[in-house]
Structures are given as structure tokens and as C-alpha cells.
Amino acid sequence: DVKVTQSSRYLVKRTGEKVFLECVQDMDHENMFWYRQDPGLGLRLIYFSYDVKMKEKGDIPEGYSVSREKKERFSLILESASTNQTSMYLCASISPTDSNQPQHFGDGTRLSIL
Amino acid sequence: AQTVTQSQPEMSVQEAETVTLSCTYDTSESDYYLFWYKQPPSRQMILVIRQEAYKQQNATENRFSVNFQKAAKSFSLKISDSQLGDAAMYFCAYKPGTYKYIFGTGTRLKVLA
Numbered sequence: 001d002v003k004v005t006q007s008s009r010y011l012v013k014r015t016g017e018k019v020f021l022e023c024v025q026d027m028d029h030e031n032m033f034w035y036r037q038d039p040g041l042g043l044r045l046i047y048f049s050y051d052v053k054m055k056e057k058g059d060i061p062e063g064y065s066v067s068r069e070k071k072e073r074f075s076l077i078l079e080s081a082s083t084n085q086t087s088m089y090l091c092a093s094i095s096p097t098d099s100n101q102p103q104h105f106g107d108g109t110r111l112s113i114l
Numbered sequence: 115a116q117t118v119t120q121s122q123p124e125m126s127v128q129e130a131e132t133v134t135l136s137c138t139y140d141t142s143e144s145d146y147y148l149f150w151y152k153q154p155p156s157r158q159m160i161l162v163i164r165q166e167a168y169k170q171q172n173a174t175e176n177r178f179s180v181n182f183q184k185a186a187k188s189f190s191l192k193i194s195d196s197q198l199g200d201a202a203m204y205f206c207a208y209k210p211g212t213y214k215y216i217f218g219t220g221t222r223l224k225v226l227a
Binding site: 041044050088090101103105106107 | 157219
């Protein structure tokens with residue numbers, strides 16, 4: 001079974017801090033995603049990576065960056081955290097050859113910026 | 115623009131009854147995939163059911179079935195014999211041939227004992 005692991009379930013940081021959210025998958029998937037989940041807004045794509053060191057901006061990339069140095073690990077970086085980045089963050093992965101397959105999600109990280 | 119609309123922010127159903135969650139989407143594509151995901155209070159998103167647009171037959175998974183109306187761009191989820199464990203957020207998602215998945219805003223389902 002595919003396992004997508006996010007390093008923290010809950011995280012509290014201060015405004016202006018640099019914040020790292022880590023995601024690791026164990027199924028050798030090429031495609032990995034970072035979403036933000038807010039009530040009434042559903043899931044919105046922040047960044048997508050289709051291979052090591054390759055990335056594409058999603059719908060709401062402002063204030064975020066990503067890193068994919070190894071295939072299994074996809075990191076989301078908040079360069080200078082702000083209170084409007086308080087949210088639930090979800091990581092997901094999938095193989096690009098599995099077009100009709102669902103994404104596999106991690107448990108999510110609930111991030112609070114004070 | 116490709117969008118997914120879930121018009122019911124919250125629904126309630128009595129245990130053992132049937133409930134239908136609605137989803138509509140906007141696309142000019144002819145080939146795509148549709149999914150219903152469930153997010154229980156423990157938060158991990160899991161797949162409930164999927165549908166390929168080129169298949170006319172509605173997908174069914176045990177107590178879960180869909181009513182896929184391609185011309186109307188509608189993809190509703192029917193849950194039969196509702197159970198307490200069905201209580202969750204349900205997200206409809208649309209995937210064209212690219213990598214991108216587009217999610218609706220979700221419907222919170224409450225199951226009443």
C-alpha cells in the first residue's frame with residue numbers, strides 16, 4: 001500500500017519565520033503535489049513536481065517555494081510566514097502512468113502562524 | 115476555466131437511509147476522470163469511487179454509486195444504507211488528461227443515529 005508521510009500533524013510558528021513542511025512517499029512516484037485546504041475553498045494546488053528538481057506553480061504559489069532533491073521527498077517552504085498562511089496543508093503523490101488512479105494523500109499538517 | 119462545484123456545504127442523513135451529494139463541473143474536454151474522495155475527521159483523504167468519462171456505465175462500489183450525466187456535466191454520489199462511519203467531508207474532483215486535479219469545495223456529511 002502507498003504510504004505518504006507528512007513530518008508533522010500540527011505545527012505552530014511565528015510571523016516572519018521560515019517554515020519547512022516535509023513529505024515523503026514510498027512508492028517511487030514521479031508526481032508529487034502540495035495543496036492548501038481551507039473551509040469553503042476546498043483544496044487548492046500550491047505547487048506540483050513531476051520529477052527530481054522539476055516543479056510547476058499551481059494556482060496559489062505566492063509566498064511559497066518547494067524543493068525536490070530526491071524522488072521520494074517533496075518539501076514546501078514558507079519563506080517568511082504570515083498569518084494568512086495558517087491552514088491545513090496536504091501532500092499527495094501519484095505515478096503519471098496511472099491516469100485513472102486517485103492521488104495518495106498524507107495525513108495533513110495543520111499549520112498555525114501566530 | 116475548468117471548475118468543480120459542490121453546491122451543498124453540509125448534508126445530514128439518518129442512519130440506514132440514502133443520501134445523494136451533488137457535483138457539477140465545467141470543461142470543454144471530452145476525455146477525463148472524475149473522483150469522489152472522503153476525508154474523515156482523522157483527516158487522511160481516501161478514494162471512494164472513480165469514473166472514466168468515456169464509460170457510460172455508472173460506477174458502483176458496494177454502498178456507493180454515482181449518477182454520471184456527461185452532457186449535463188454532473189457527477190453525483192449516492193450513499194445507500196448510510197452508516198455512522200460515513201460521516202466525513204466529501205470532495206468531488208475532476209482530472210483531465212494532464213497531471214492536474216481540480217477539487218470542489220466539499221460537502222460535510224453528518225449521519226444521525
